[in-house]
Amino acid sequence: MKFSCTKEQLVHAVNIVQKAVSNKPQMPILSGIYLNAENNMIELQATDYELGIICKIEANVEKAGAIVLSGRYFQDVVKKLPGETVEIVTNKEEHTMKITSNSAQFNLLSLPASEFPVLKPLNATTSFKIRDNIFRELIKKTVFACSADEARPIFTGCLLNVNNSDVVMAATNTHRLSVKKEYLDDFTGNVKIIIPSKILNELARIMVAEVPSDIRIDCAYGQISFTFDNVYIISRLIEGQFPDYERVIPPDFATNITLNTDEFSAAVERVSLISRVSDYNIIRLTFKENSVVISSNNPDIGKAEESVPAIIEGNDLDISFNAKYVTDILKNIDSEKIYFSLNTPLSPASIKPCDDETYTYIITPVRTTA
Amino acid sequence: MKFSCTKEQLVHAVNIVQKAVSNKPQMPILSGIYLNAENNMIELQATDYELGIICKIEANVEKAGAIVLSGRYFQDVVKKLPGETVEIVTNKEEHTMKITSNSAQFNLLSLPASEFPVLKPLNATTSFKIRDNIFRELIKKTVFACSADEARPIFTGCLLNVNNSDVVMAATNTHRLSVKKEYLDDFTGNVKIIIPSKILNELARIMVAEVPSDIRIDCAYGQISFTFDNVYIISRLIEGQFPDYERVIPPDFATNITLNTDEFSAAVERVSLISRVSDYNIIRLTFKENSVVISSNNPDIGKAEESVPAIIEGNDLDISFNAKYVTDILKNIDSEKIYFSLNTPLSPASIKPCDDETYTYIITPVRTTA
Numbered sequence: 001m002k003f004s005c006t007k008e009q010l011v012h013a014v015n016i017v018q019k020a021v022s023n024k025p026q027m028p029i030l031s032g033i034y035l036n037a038e039n040n041m042i043e044l045q046a047t048d049y050e051l052g053i054i055c056k057i058e059a060n061v062e063k064a065g066a067i068v069l070s071g072r073y074f075q076d077v078v079k080k081l082p083g084e085t086v087e088i089v090t091n092k093e094e095h096t097m098k099i100t101s102n103s104a105q106f107n108l109l110s111l112p113a114s115e116f117p118v119l120k121p122l123n124a125t126t127s128f129k130i131r132d133n134i135f136r137e138l139i140k141k142t143v144f145a146c147s148a149d150e151a152r153p154i155f156t157g158c159l160l161n162v163n164n165s166d167v168v169m170a171a172t173n174t175h176r177l178s179v180k181k182e183y184l185d186d187f188t189g190n191v192k193i194i195i196p197s198k199i200l201n202e203l204a205r206i207m208v209a210e211v212p213s214d215i216r217i218d219c220a221y222g223q224i225s226f227t228f229d230n231v232y233i234i235s236r237l238i239e240g241q242f243p244d245y246e247r248v249i250p251p252d253f254a255t256n257i258t259l260n261t262d263e264f265s266a267a268v269e270r271v272s273l274i275s276r277v278s279d280y281n282i283i284r285l286t287f288k289e290n291s292v293v294i295s296s297n298n299p300d301i302g303k304a305e306e307s308v309p310a311i312i313e314g315n316d317l318d319i320s321f322n323a324k325y326v327t328d329i330l331k332n333i334d335s336e337k338i339y340f341s342l343n344t345p346l347s348p349a350s351i352k353p354c355d356d357e358t359y360t361y362i363i364t365p366v367r368t369t370a
Numbered sequence: 371m372k373f374s375c376t377k378e379q380l381v382h383a384v385n386i387v388q389k390a391v392s393n394k395p396q397m398p399i400l401s402g403i404y405l406n407a408e409n410n411m412i413e414l415q416a417t418d419y420e421l422g423i424i425c426k427i428e429a430n431v432e433k434a435g436a437i438v439l440s441g442r443y444f445q446d447v448v449k450k451l452p453g454e455t456v457e458i459v460t461n462k463e464e465h466t467m468k469i470t471s472n473s474a475q476f477n478l479l480s481l482p483a484s485e486f487p488v489l490k491p492l493n494a495t496t497s498f499k500i501r502d503n504i505f506r507e508l509i510k511k512t513v514f515a516c517s518a519d520e521a522r523p524i525f526t527g528c529l530l531n532v533n534n535s536d537v538v539m540a541a542t543n544t545h546r547l548s549v550k551k552e553y554l555d556d557f558t559g560n561v562k563i564i565i566p567s568k569i570l571n572e573l574a575r576i577m578v579a580e581v582p583s584d585i586r587i588d589c590a591y592g593q594i595s596f597t598f599d600n601v602y603i604i605s606r607l608i609e610g611q612f613p614d615y616e617r618v619i620p621p622d623f624a625t626n627i628t629l630n631t632d633e634f635s636a637a638v639e640r641v642s643l644i645s646r647v648s649d650y651n652i653i654r655l656t657f658k659e660n661s662v663v664i665s666s667n668n669p670d671i672g673k674a675e676e677s678v679p680a681i682i683e684g685n686d687l688d689i690s691f692n693a694k695y696v697t698d699i700l701k702n703i704d705s706e707k708i709y710f711s712l713n714t715p716l717s718p719a720s721i722k723p724c725d726d727e728t729y730t731y732i733i734t735p736v737r738t739t740a
Contacts (some may be wrong), residue, residue, distance in 0.1 A: 080640045082640070105675045105676065106643075106644070109671060267473070270474050271474075300479070302466060303466075303476070304447075307473050
């Protein structure tokens, strides 16, 4: 194998595929990045068997071939190369790959390409396209609500439900639920899958094109792939039945409160300085006389209390929540004002932006003895 | 105790004294910050018995008094307060301190001030003044050369040697030595003390005044204090005899090499990507034919090699070093060029800036089998 390419493109490609290199690989070969040079293209691949990433870049290929390099050292070395171009030549006898850039020269030990589980394109049963900015918005507004508890896999992923032109993404850890709706331009069909949150987080990080472009999504039994620019990402899906989240959303509320997002958010952050050190991180909200008093009490530290103006339509109410579940949603709301809607101190409440009917967040209160 | 002050000044003072609050306090009271209000000043104090810091700020004191608060929560709370001013009132019966700022109110549990080991000014045997920018330069150019090995305390500190108008700071871990000289305006006397590197690092972080100003240094048996602006820092000294470092500095060298600092530094950093994962982090320097070839070889990863132009006066030479000891000094040299001076592959070498006779760095080579 012998090729040359720009350092910038190689660094970009290595940074992308590196996300699929496991820190604790099941087999040594999975700690590596696979390189394949042919037809004036270099293909880089990495996989941990859950997530696989392919990234292609242009190169001047003098001799085709494939090789596997330790991902960690390859990334470190490529990033620090001094020149604008990089020349790479393999030495089969010494099992090394020579990387030359200006006056710097590295000979990295290589692994045989034949041992690498080369990624294959999915044999898709359903395919559709979605704008990357829309897909990123679906992820960003829901993925934080997933559970981290691997014992219940369904809650570690987001439901993606496509029904003709309607796309819904939903996530829940059973204590809170986040649902975001968007629309597709042209697709007729039905998809209902659960995508691991880890993959969605990586996708949101990789999809940073300045100009909105299309992502092609292919689904097959148990797998999904995402294709955009020069990147191909393949992932397993989570098996099982996502809970019927629509049943959790209360049809109406007895009390509807309007709050300024930033004011309420800053006050909740301050009061939770006192609550967050305890396991339950409980804050109490007292809605009364056109204000909400946010308070917390930690016997080891002290008390905090802050009042914020509120427009209250309905009954006064005293209710307690896990502060993190409140701050998480407030960080994801861009509107100046929010609606906080409640029924009783023990029934699910809703927090949503004033100007966006497509975003729903349901939060279960905490029962307190006070 | 009752007072009000600006949030900005209070945050500044808490951030400074916080550095003396131990994470693993010997006694619960040492996890706290002591506050004393009188004469329209607030004094904040913290100590871990090795390092003590006092910071004073102006305040509108309505009722004098003293109290101790948990350092960690006090810092978190003060930083996030919403208003420009802060009002603080203690409640003796409840053992709490009420902090009010705009609509936010915190009641933090307090500890009795009587239990706090209040810091006392040193009874100095010698005192002198030094410009903070000069003192910071002395620290920055030497403290990195200290050892972290607490088993040999002398090498965990910097020697400060004042002899009339000459000030020298020196540090060594026995494998390398860094010495920086400066001059005092008016002082006649002699001081020879070893200051813990931890305190010097904290000092360098705290002394960030935009306009150069004087620091007053007071020494007493076993202790040192630093006074500047509204800050008073007191520390123990390290006891023992600092090695006679001047004997380590070779009087002359057989080979003198001139190198471009940035070029050499970048090449050493790249080559050490390969060496740094092994325990010894060894790079080899081959000075020959107006260039230096920097190389390293790690049987588990591969080889790296890079050549940089050099002006060599004297014999060609092959010599190996711990790469960290080379990069550490290069980071602290501001000059465009350095002198690298050598005798034999096994005798100490010198690296110094071309235009600064007051800075000396001696490094012991590594014996290699190759």
